[in-house]
Amino acid sequence: MLHEEVVGRLRTILLDGEIPPGGRIPERELCAKLAISRTPLREALKVLAAEGLVLLLPNRGSRAAKLTGKDLQDLFEVCQGLEALAGDLACERITDAEFAAIRTFHDEMVDHYRRGELAPYYRCNRHIHEAIINAARNPVLTGLYESVTARIRRARYVTPMPPPNWAVAVQEHEAILNALLRRDGTALSHILRTHLRHKKEEVIRAGFAEIEQQRPMEGRHGLFGGSVQAGYGSRADI
Amino acid sequence: MLHEEVVGRLRTILLDGEIPPGGRIPERELCAKLAISRTPLREALKVLAAEGLVLLLPNRGSRAAKLTGKDLQDLFEVCQGLEALAGDLACERITDAEFAAIRTFHDEMVDHYRRGELAPYYRCNRHIHEAIINAARNPVLTGLYESVTARIRRARYVTPMPPPNWAVAVQEHEAILNALLRRDGTALSHILRTHLRHKKEEVIRAGFAEIEQQRPMEGRHGLFGGSVQAGYGSRADI
DNA sequence: GTTGGCAGATTTGAATGCAAAATGCAGGTA
DNA sequence: TACCTGCATTTTGCATTCAAATCTGCCAAC
Numbered sequence: 001m002l003h004e005e006v007v008g009r010l011r012t013i014l015l016d017g018e019i020p021p022g023g024r025i026p027e028r029e030l031c032a033k034l035a036i037s038r039t040p041l042r043e044a045l046k047v048l049a050a051e052g053l054v055l056l057l058p059n060r061g062s063r064a065a066k067l068t069g070k071d072l073q074d075l076f077e078v079c080q081g082l083e084a085l086a087g088d089l090a091c092e093r094i095t096d097a098e099f100a101a102i103r104t105f106h107d108e109m110v111d112h113y114r115r116g117e118l119a120p121y122y123r124c125n126r127h128i129h130e131a132i133i134n135a136a137r138n139p140v141l142t143g144l145y146e147s148v149t150a151r152i153r154r155a156r157y158v159t160p161m162p163p164p165n166w167a168v169a170v171q172e173h174e175a176i177l178n179a180l181l182r183r184d185g186t187a188l189s190h191i192l193r194t195h196l197r198h199k200k201e202e203v204i205r206a207g208f209a210e211i212e213q214q215r216p217m218e219g220r221h222g223l224f225g226g227s228v229q230a231g232y233g234s235r236a237d238i
Numbered sequence: 239m240l241h242e243e244v245v246g247r248l249r250t251i252l253l254d255g256e257i258p259p260g261g262r263i264p265e266r267e268l269c270a271k272l273a274i275s276r277t278p279l280r281e282a283l284k285v286l287a288a289e290g291l292v293l294l295l296p297n298r299g300s301r302a303a304k305l306t307g308k309d310l311q312d313l314f315e316v317c318q319g320l321e322a323l324a325g326d327l328a329c330e331r332i333t334d335a336e337f338a339a340i341r342t343f344h345d346e347m348v349d350h351y352r353r354g355e356l357a358p359y360y361r362c363n364r365h366i367h368e369a370i371i372n373a374a375r376n377p378v379l380t381g382l383y384e385s386v387t388a389r390i391r392r393a394r395y396v397t398p399m400p401p402p403n404w405a406v407a408v409q410e411h412e413a414i415l416n417a418l419l420r421r422d423g424t425a426l427s428h429i430l431r432t433h434l435r436h437k438k439e440e441v442i443r444a445g446f447a448e449i450e451q452q453r454p455m456e457g458r459h460g461l462f463g464g465s466v467q468a469g470y471g472s473r474a475d476i
Numbered sequence: 477g478t479t480g481g482c483a484g485a486t487t488t489g490a491a492t493g494c495a496a497a498a499t500g501c502a503g504g505t506a
Numbered sequence: 507t508a509c510c511t512g513c514a515t516t517t518t519g520c521a522t523t524c525a526a527a528t529c530t531g532c533c534a535a536c
Contacts, residue, residue, distance in 0.1 A: 002490075046281045060499090241519085
């Protein structure tokens with residue numbers, strides 16, 4: 001019960017920004033805080049490094065990963081690909097009940113839009129996107145999606161929306177719902193790609209990538225391929 | 239230098255089937271074999287569990303993950319999505335040199351096809367797919383792709399090809415090259431999806447998923463989402 | 477003959493210990 | 507004053523140790 005939980009709690013700490021991106025991760029303090037020894041903590045750090053949330057610097061400790069604008073762009077692009085795939089699959093596999101649930105979220109979301117309530121709008125929005133992923137009935141996809149979206153969540157679901165863009169986003173969501181209703185995978189896939197591309201542009205324009213004071217070569221690491229790997233630095237928040 | 243290397247070697251051991259899927263992973267033996275202590279080995283196991291290559295059974299050790307037909311299908315679907323995305327991006331970003339390299343691999347591949355040389359054919363084939371991924375210039379994508387393809391590599395690049403299917407595959411590759419030449423992302427994306435879908439169907443038909451003697455509930459685990467998580471069993475080889 | 481249960485051995489999960497590397501700081505030198 | 511050098515301290519990475527859980531084999535009871 002220890003290991004899983006440690007990974008989860010650490011992940012929360014990192015995603016919530018309790019340890020700010022780029023911040024040092026003090027092993028001893030965290031051990032005390034979580035009331036565990038260094039062994040399970042270090043195991044968790046390795047796992048999170050594989051997820052791209054932690055940067056392991058050999059012999060020099062670990063740091064919370066920072067996202068550069070490039071990182072953010074890369075992540076959004078991948079997210080586009082994953083959601084497009086999910087949309088395609090979801091149209092083949094979604095149940096009527098699942099569709100109904102999405103429609104409910106959608107209607108609620110539109111209500112929040114009309115009232116200009118951003119936070120609840122985003123909540124519904126996120127439910128919809130996640131429901132589409134789940135409807136694809138592909139655990140591998142779900143897993144990758146969670147891992148990718150976790151890292152852009154704050155950028156994605158916090159960025160303020162200028163009214164014109166917000167209107168477009170809602171329109172796109174109408175189209176998403178429509179494509180789902182028609183079970184038109186190709187269309188849904190296309191809309192989702194567009195939708196995410198817009199979101200990406202908005203987030204990047206909103207400045208989630210401007211504070212790039214490139215740190216000089218932090219080590220690589222960050223298993224699973226090249227995720228964070230290529231050694232970035234910077235970004236203070238997200 | 240230890241940790242990274244241990245993960246790498248263990249991954250190789252698992253992917254090469256040196257420890258067969260579903261096989262127990264004997265910590266002590268592996269420690270002796272790799273000349274390390276249990277601590278770094280266990281860290282590596284946790285990381286590989288997060289990648290979906292290892293199943294962690296609380297208090298009952300770890301096992302090499304097995305792929306069910308469903309797993310294989312899920313992985314191929316995700317691979318479709320990733321390659322489609324890569325194709326789209328690659329068309330925007332590929333350099334002439336990269337394209338030339340792909341064309342060279344392509345020509346060589348066709349030669350091998352004409353001579354009926356499957357293994358070298360697959361080698362070129364794989365180079366092409368990887369080159370497209372790399373041309374997308376997206377480290378996150380590259381990382382996920384590596385992680386996903388590693389798990390289906392043996393199925394994908396070992397399955398024998400009935401002549402008619404092989405001919406179709408080569409034709410598809412002609413189309414891939416053509417779309418790349420024209421920098422037509424939409425077309426390339428579409429072809430890659432189709433190409434991968436065919437491959438998936440072929441692999442599944444070739445029987446890489448038939449030996450499913452469902453093991454009774456092995457624990458879950460296997461971080462990153464639901465990858466292996468949902469607790470499958472079975473498959474003896476791959 | 478089979479089943480249930482108990483004691484010993486094995487294995488796992490986590491804590492602690494120890495050597496090596498890195499960091500910080502004081503003092504000396506140009 | 508700025509910079510380099512050497513030492514003490516801290517931190518990291520791995521090995522070892524220890525407690526708890528699981529597995530194995532044996533015996534008794536039905």
